[in-house]
Amino acid sequence: MAVEFPASVWRESLGQPLMSRPSLAGDLQVDVAIIGAGYTGLWTAYYLKQKSPSLKVAVLEADSAGYGASGRNGGWLMGSFVGDSHYLAGYQGEAFQQIKQAIQSPITEIEQFLIRHDVDCDFIHSGNYQVAARYPEQLDSLTSTLATLYQQGFDESDYQWLQGSALDDAIKLRRGQAAIFTPHCATIHPLKLVRGLAKVVENLGVTLYEQTRVSAFGKGIVQTAQGQVKADIIVPALEGYQGQVSQLGRYTLPVQSLLIATAPLSDRQWQHIGLESRATYSDAARQVTYGQRSKDNRMIFGARGGYRFGGQVQTEFNLQSPDFAWRAKLMHDLFPSLKTVPITHGWGGTLAMARKFAPHAIFDKRNGIALAGGYGGEGVGAANLFGRTLSDLILERDTPLSRMPWAHLSEIKQVLTPWEPEPxxxxxxxxxxxxxxxxxxxxxxxxxxxxxxxxxxxxxxxxxxxxx
Ligand SMILES: Cc1cc2nc3c(=O)[nH]c(=O)nc-3n(C[C@H](O)[C@H](O)[C@H](O)COP(=O)(O)OP(=O)(O)OC[C@H]3O[C@@H](n4cnc5c(N)ncnc54)[C@H](O)[C@@H]3O)c2cc1C
Structure with missing residues (x-):
């Protein structure tokens, strides 16, 4: 059966029809039930089966794999994440290096996965430019960002200052003054990654049930309209959707982020912009503006977020809405040459912020719940790292990952802080x-x-x- 999937440039350039996997048909008993087939759920399943092949694992997905943020995002695969400085603080020497390497590991980890399992997601390891361009104060803010990074223990191999012709050769933003370049970022096609990952996980023996919406879960039991799933361990990998299913939603703030895509540009048009290496870029402003040059030569551009009262999730978006016109204006301010290029797609999705503004991996053994998430807008790489960490915690393995400061064998309420109630x-x-x-x-x-x-x-x- 063909799947109803949100219109996005990723959907259109997937290059294959989206067929739905069968739904759950009756009751089931497994070792681990994972709710949600995004990166978190699927990486957790992948590492569980790699480390313990006999484990019986099922994934229950309300729509189809990648329907959530994992199939809709900006395609920055980062070797850093929101709040990583929080986890590095207080560490020095060898301990600092170990945590730093773990934080940066998703890029090579995912690259090796893609090679090993022959998954194509337009991966290119080209780094990221954070550019001060729109107003002079951005230069001060960028200077102090770099100073803070060096104080934390990063060095020039992680973050470099770029100015003048070196910046202009890389990326030409109007009034671009300076940039911080980091090699710790790759550019990907997010939907290809999540769909490819789903197939690999399936081949490892995990069963994916699609069009299977979970209505509730409690200790050892997951409820759906098609049947009950009994499981020793439940992994609600729901990120922005958490509040729709359980009380765990009080720990995450669902935020909408929106993207636009232009028609493919010619080589000549790209000469006015740069990005020959297809590196990702952002504007050094407090309200995030980000983009990438896609493999089919479109400019993919996103900016800002929005929170809807009561934490409502938004899945459908209309390209004609002022939200997209506003983003186009911002893109044209940075890249005036794009004013004459049609904007062909506009879409968005829901991500989730943790109250401590840093993600977590927790195994609450007493209640049989394993939880990872709270990545904000930086979950593409982090979901790999946190899914990998969660698998070690679930299997109760003592590993470098299970000893990382974001890994907890504890009750959830002892680790996470709830968001304030509405209003x-x-x-x-x-x-x-x-x-x-x-x-x-x-x-x-x-x-x-x-x-x-x-x-x-x-x-x-x-x-x-x-x-x-
Ligand atoms: C527009 C946008 C741009 C972004 N850009 C970037 C970026 O460039 N780089 C970066 O690092 N991060 C980015 N992010 C964040 C990143 O995409 C997310 O952090 C990451 O995809 C989270 O993955 P997840 O598996 O935890 O959640 P999701 O991918 O949201 O997966 C949750 C899954 O649960 C399913 N589900 C929901 N309700 C139920 C239910 N009741 N029963 C069963 N299943 C259910 C959903 O259908 C979904 O498939 C962006 C996010 C958005 C929205």
């Missing part, structure tokens, strides 16, 4: 958004009130530091 969640999100937009508006003005600008920057810095 405080919504109000806090609005406040942060408003302050960040205010700061940016003043920084973009040619002659703003100096007092207002100083207050806005200090307030934004204060809020930003609370989130890191």
């Amino acid at each position: 405080f969640r919504w109000l806090t999100y609005q406040l942060i958004n408003k302050v960040f937009s205010w700061e940016e508006r003043l920084c973009l003005q040619s002659n703003p009130s100096r007092l207002q600008k100083r207050i806005a920057i200090q307030l934004a810095q204060r809020l930003d530091s609370l989130m890191h």
Whole structure:
């Protein structure tokens, strides 16, 4: 049966029809039941079967593998993640290096996986540019970002300063002043990765049930309309959808992120932009703006997020909506030569922020729940690392990963902090958004009130530091 999948450039360029796997048909008993066939659920299944082939593992997916953020994202496969500095803090020497290597490991780990299992996801290991371009204050902020990274223990092999012709050769943003380049990022086609991963996991003996929505789960039991699944361990790999299924949603804030894609550009058009290596890039602003040059030569561009009251998830998006026009304006400001290029696709998805602004991997053995997530907008690589960590925790293996500071053998409530209830969640999100937009508006003005600008920057810095 063909699957209804959200329209996106990834869906269109997948190059194969999306066929649904069978749904659950009756009751089932397994060792591990995983809810959600995104990167987290599938990497957890993959490593569990690699390490313990006899384990009986089932994945229950409401729609089809990759329907969530994993099939919709911007395709940055990063060797870093939101809040990684939180886990590196206080470590030095060998211990620091071990944690750093683990954080950076998803790129080579996934590259080796792709080679071993012959999965093509347009992978290219070209790094990332974080560029100060739109207003002078971005240069100060970029300078202090690099200083902080070096203070933390990173060096020039991790993050380099780029200016002048070196920057211009790499990427030409209007008014580009300087950039931080890191090699720790690869560019991928996210839907190809998640669909390829699903097939590999299936070949290892994991059963994937699609069109099988979980309505609830409790200790040892998962409820669906098609039957009950009994399992020793349940892995709710639901990220932005967590609140729709269980109380665990109080630990994550679901946030929408939106992307646009242009029609493929000619080589001549790309000469005005650069990105010959297909590296990813972002604008050094507090409100994230990010992009990549796809393998079929489109500009894929995303910016900002939005939180809907009550943590509602959004799955359908309309290219004609002002949300996309606003992103196009931002893209055209950075790359004026794109103004004449049609925007062919606009889509979005839901990611999740943890209250401590850092992801986690927890095995709550007493309640039979294993949980990983809270990646914010940086989960493509992190889901591999946290799925790998979770598999060691579930199998109760004492490994370097199970000893990482994000790995917990503990009750969930002892590790995670819940978000404030509504309306405080919504109000806090609005406040942060408003302050960040205010700061940016003043920084973009040619002659703003100096007092207002100083207050806005200090307030934004204060809020930003609370989130890191
Ligand atoms: C627009 C966008 C751009 C992003 N860009 C990047 C990027 O460039 N780089 C990066 O590192 N990160 C990025 N992210 C974040 C990254 O995509 C996510 O962190 C990552 O995909 C999370 O994977 P996951 O498996 O935990 O969750 P998901 O991929 O969301 O998987 C959850 C799955 O659960 C299923 N499900 C939901 N409800 C039920 C139910 N009741 N029963 C059964 N199944 C259910 C869903 O259908 C879904 O398949 C982006 C996210 C978005 C939305």
